[in-house]
Amino acid sequence: MSKNVLVTETVFPDLEPEHRVFEDTGIxxxxxxxxxxEEIIDAAEGHDIDALLTATHIPITAAVFEHIDSLEIVSSYGIGVDHIDLDAAxxxxxxxxxxPDxxxxxxxxxxxxxxLASVRRIPQYREHVNSGNWxxxxxxxxxxxxGKTLGLVAFGKIARRVTEKIEGFDLTVLTYDPYVSDETIEEYGVESVGFEELFARSDLISSHPPLTEETRHLIDADAFSAMKESAIYVNTSRGPxxxxxxxxxAITNDEIHAAAIDVMEEEPPGDSPLLGLDDVxxxxxxxxxxxxxxxxxxxxxxEEVVAGLQNGTLRYVVNDSKTKPWASTD
Structure with a gap:
């Protein structure tokens, strides 16, 4: 019997990789x-949906699981699964x-x-030259x-790769991650420190935890006030x-020097006051x-969908991710 997989939203130019994986599988x-x-539920009407392929933009709520009673697998495009009601799953x-990898x-x-762009003020110099100045x-x-100090908030796969990539810059590297052993951290030549100590000592801070209830607004007013006035803060993890x-x-009151972020609490960011700030x-x-x-x-x-529907071995089951360490999904 054939299986049906519902792609919940259009986020890629095409689905050629998926079609190649599903070829000759009966999916x-x-x-x-x-x-x-609600629109996911409507799209599933009239079909026996065995799996969802979903990005992070739409919440997969308890109602989705209640209405699509044939559902066996939800496969998320990406690392984060905070948009999925894991208890309902x-x-x-x-x-x-x-x-996750x-x-x-x-x-x-x-x-x-x-x-590097923040340290060397590359965007600001570009704007300066494009405005006719020199x-x-x-x-x-x-x-x-x-000789500066880099602080890494969480020490999973990405943070460890950052450590390897900046090795030639002769930085002292610190990390705060209560779920990674000191022995593992020391293998990378990194020092494990407390949360506030990381901010107090670091010239550069880069965040890498997954989004959980524990990490939501982890970097708050207290965290920024603990940073140096010369600090540069970077976030490539999750906006919230x-x-x-x-x-x-912190930026407008000169509590820190600059920030660079790839993710925001609301995406697109609408009229966020962070837009247009010279130091962001x-x-x-x-x-x-x-x-x-x-x-x-x-x-x-x-591939996770195929493995699950055909009784294969799943590589990335995350139903218990709320109790997993920060770094486990990084």
Whole structure:
């Protein structure tokens, strides 16, 4: 008997990787462009939906599990699963999977790029020159990067890759991650410190935890007040890890020097007051992206569906992710 997989929203230019994975499996791909859980339910009407392929934009609520009673698997395009009601998934015996390892190279590179661009004021110099000016002192004073301290909030796959990529810059690297052993952290030449100590000592801070109830607004007004006035803060994890109103206050009140973020609490950000600030770089949730990572993401999410529906071995079951360490999904 054939199986039906519903793609809940259109986020990719095409679904060629999925079609290749599902070829000759007896799995039918049904594509919708839902904007809400209710529209997902409507799209499933008249079909026995065995699995969902879903991005992070639409909440997969308890109502979805209640109405699509044939559902066996929800496969998330990406690392985060905070948009999925995991308790409801457990109640309805639905397996939830993600793709936690598809963009480690891209996100770590993007984080390092944002750090370097902020340290060297690249966007500001670009704007200065494009405005018809030519003055190296326009962004003075700049500090030498060598010898500075980088603090990593969480120490999962991406943060570890960041550590490897900045090795040549001769930085002291600290991390706060209560779920990773000191022995593992020391293997990378990194020092494990307390939460407030990380902010107090670091010149550069980069956030890498997944979004959980524990990490929502983890970087708040108290965190920013603990940072140096010269600190640069970077976030390539999830937007709600940061209290954006606190970040705005920290920048405009000169509590920290600069920030660079790839993810925001609301995406697109609408009329966020962070937009247009000279000391804030914002990129459009692009850290994950390369052509290779996009193909890998689509392919692996589809492969999880095939494995689950054909009684194979699932690699990335996350139904218990709320009790997993921060780094386990990084």
């Amino acid at each position: 039918n791909l049904i594509v919708t462009d839902a904007g809400s859980a 457990n109640d309805h015996e639905v397996t939830v999977t993600n793709v 598809y963009s480690v190279e891209e996100v770590s590179t993007h984080a390092v790029s944002l750090l 003055d190296w002192e326009a962004e003075a004073p700049l500090e030498r990067l060598r 890890v940061v209290d954006e109103s606190a970040l705005y206050d 770089i914002i990129t459009p949730h692009a850290a994950w992206y390369s052509e290779q990572s996009k193909e890998e993401l689509q392919r692996k999410a589809a």
